[in-house]
Amino acid sequence: MQTMTLLNQTKIPVLGFGTYKITDPTLAKESVTEAICRGYRHVDTAAFYENEVAVGQAIRDTIAEGGLARKDLFVTSKVWKTENTYDKVMASFEKTMENLGLDYLDLYLVHWPASDAFDPDWKETNRQVWRAMIDIYRSGQVKAIGVSNFLVRHLETILEMEVLPMVDQIEINPGFLQRETVDFCQKQGIIVEAWSPLGRGRIFDDPTLLSLANKYDKTVAQIALRWEHQHDIVVLPKTVTPSRMTENMQIFDFELSYDDMETLDGMDPVGASGHSPDQA
Ligand SMILES: NC(=O)C1=CN([C@@H]2O[C@H](COP(=O)(O)OP(=O)(O)OC[C@H]3O[C@@H](n4cnc5c(N)ncnc54)[C@H](OP(=O)(O)O)[C@@H]3O)[C@@H](O)[C@H]2O)C=CC1
Numbered sequence: 001m002q003t004m005t006l007l008n009q010t011k012i013p014v015l016g017f018g019t020y021k022i023t024d025p026t027l028a029k030e031s032v033t034e035a036i037c038r039g040y041r042h043v044d045t046a047a048f049y050e051n052e053v054a055v056g057q058a059i060r061d062t063i064a065e066g067g068l069a070r071k072d073l074f075v076t077s078k079v080w081k082t083e084n085t086y087d088k089v090m091a092s093f094e095k096t097m098e099n100l101g102l103d104y105l106d107l108y109l110v111h112w113p114a115s116d117a118f119d120p121d122w123k124e125t126n127r128q129v130w131r132a133m134i135d136i137y138r139s140g141q142v143k144a145i146g147v148s149n150f151l152v153r154h155l156e157t158i159l160e161m162e163v164l165p166m167v168d169q170i171e172i173n174p175g176f177l178q179r180e181t182v183d184f185c186q187k188q189g190i191i192v193e194a195w196s197p198l199g200r201g202r203i204f205d206d207p208t209l210l211s212l213a214n215k216y217d218k219t220v221a222q223i224a225l226r227w228e229h230q231h232d233i234v235v236l237p238k239t240v241t242p243s244r245m246t247e248n249m250q251i252f253d254f255e256l257s258y259d260d261m262e263t264l265d266g267m268d269p270v271g272a273s274g275h276s277p278d279q280a
């Protein structure tokens with residue numbers, strides 16, 4: 001699996017397995033096991049997804065059965081937005097580690113920023129949460145720390161602190177590149193990850209994507225993921241369908257032309273969720 005290098009030189013696989021909405025424990029365990037078996041080396045979960053126990057079980061069982069070591073897998077979890085004080089972040093992290101049953105995490109993310117729309121002390125809240133993240137990082141229990149759903153103004157609240165976020169996981173799907181945040185992060189060396197890289201299923205009937213899929217003899221999912229990959233963005237597609245797990249990995253054997261990249265950059269954002277940090 002290809003990797004990119006985080007600011008602290010940790011390697012991150014460029015394609016990860018998304019697990020949101022896989023809440024049934026049996027399905028979650030089976031899906032993560034199947035994904036790893038098919039070649040995924042990066043799993044994205046969160047306290048909010050209520051599947052950390054099953055995800056951790058799948059990872060531990062896979063390692064116990066032999067073939068892969070813990071260092072071969074990259075595991076991410078996230079602290080939910082209600083846990084927005086130093087002590088709450090610490091407690092939530094402990095619970096996440098207990099749920100997963102792992103000795104360390106590869107990446108721990110602040111799931112959503114505090115935003116000016118709700119919190120008059122939003123800048124201070126973000127700094128307090130990030131202070132806890134730095135202390136967790138320094139404890140050695142996580143290899144890297146980062147944020148999610150932080151736009152430029154949220155990133156600016158923590159950039160003067162001792163450790164920069166190494167990742168920003170934001171929504172990106174065809175026509176919805178969030179270019180200002182992507183450019184800002186990439187200039188600073190912050191790796192951008194795409195959540196809902198397939199627009200959670202909303203992109204599959206789009207004529208522009210269908211026409212490009214036909215042109216490259218690929219699927220719509222592969223066109224979307226390849227477009228994100230060519231923008232140097234880590235992709236995290238979710239599927240519980242084994243054949244789609246393999247399909248979503250087959251994005252490294254073709255290249256979209258400059259003109260087709262521009263078409264995908266500029267198309268209508270048919271997959272975008274409309275979620276923003278300014279919503280409850
Ligand atoms: N940080 C954040 O705030 C957020 C993070 N995330 C992370 O990003 C991950 C991915 O985003 P998510 O919102 O789940 O949505 P995705 O964009 O990954 O889309 C998932 C949907 O697409 C379907 N699908 C997957 N592959 C294919 C394919 N090849 N052909 C047709 N349909 C396909 C899946 O169906 P099926 O499973 O039935 O096969 C599912 O319905 C999440 O799982 C989570 O880990 C997501 C949202 C917010």
Ligand SMILES: O=C1CO[C@H](CO)[C@@H](O)[C@@H]1O
Nearest residue numbers: 020046048111112273275
């Ligand atoms: O990770 C997540 C999964 O999707 C949810 C709803 O779209 C998001 O709010 C959340 O951040």
